[in-house]
Amino acid sequence: MEQPDGDTYEYLSSLSGGIFRGFNNIRTLDISSNRLVRLPEGIFRGLNNLQILYLSGNDLSSLPEGIFSGLNDLQILDLDYNDLSSLPEGIFSGLNELDDLDLSNNNLSSLPEGIFSGLNDLDYLFLSNNNLSCLPTLPSSLRYLYVDGDDINDIDDHGLPTCGAEPEEEPMEEENGTPIVENSSFSGTRQVRLDIHNRPTRTFNLDNHFSDPDGDALSYSATSSHPDIVRTAVSGNTLTIAAIGNTFRIITITVTADDGKGGTVSTSFDATVSNQEAADKEIELLQ
Secondary structure: OEOOOOOEOOOOOOOOOOOOOOOOOOOEEEOOOOOOOOOOOOOOOOOOOOOEEEOOOOOOOOOOOOOOOOOOOOOEEEOOOOOOOOOOOOOOOOOOOOOEEEOOOOOOOOOOOOOOOOOOOOOEEEOOOOOOOOOOOOOOOOOEEEOOOOOOOOEOOOOOEOOOOOOOOOOOOOOOOOOEEOOOOEOOEOEEEEEOOOEOEEEEEHHHOEEOOOOOOOEEEEEEOOOOOEEEEEEOOEEEEEEOOOOOEEEEEEEEEEOOOOOEEEEEEEEEEEOHHHHHHHHHHHO
16 A cells, blocks of 8 residues: 555554563554454553554454453553454453443444443443344443444333343233033022921032033132021032021022132022921821
């Protein structure tokens, strides 16, 4: 390449590992616009006072994980216009003073989740014109983020495009089937007879009268229209009705089955309370 003054500029295509050894006081290093395809490990070792590093406009396709190790005072790092397709998660570890990071115009399609961890002073992050569809967690200090030319489409609550884990699809809840009355007849008819002296109680297995289409376990409850005459009690799947009043009356008993998932069904039957012994005595008196 020929410069305006007629001098020829020679591009750098490689650097030796110890090329910067002894230059401990360098504050700014510019090796941009060359043809570097790789950086030797440890090339920046000893540059403890370096604050600005320009590496843009090269052909770098990858970087060793510890390449920036020891650059604790680095504030600006420019990797714009290279051929980077991936970066190690710890590539920026220890760069606690970094304020400006430019990774735009590369071929990055993804970034490791923790790649920006520890960059607590980062103000500017340039990621434009890559192949990114989402971003990892970003530093809370970040004030300026540039992602134009990327394919970012997932925005979180703070407006930042993030790569959060794909939400698991919630399984579709199957519609709960309502319990069914299989047999509304208690004691062969819809009317049960109770005799206050000879047969004051009756029991029924409610599993013989109800079922659930989903196989859910059913719980039962029962009420009496006149609990002062006929009392109901349910224990597990057993219903007991007992005549406690000495009055001829037709009592309505209502039984409800509940599947515990919001499905219930009820059925009713009549219980007739009689006093056969008193009736027989009345007949005797009439004879």
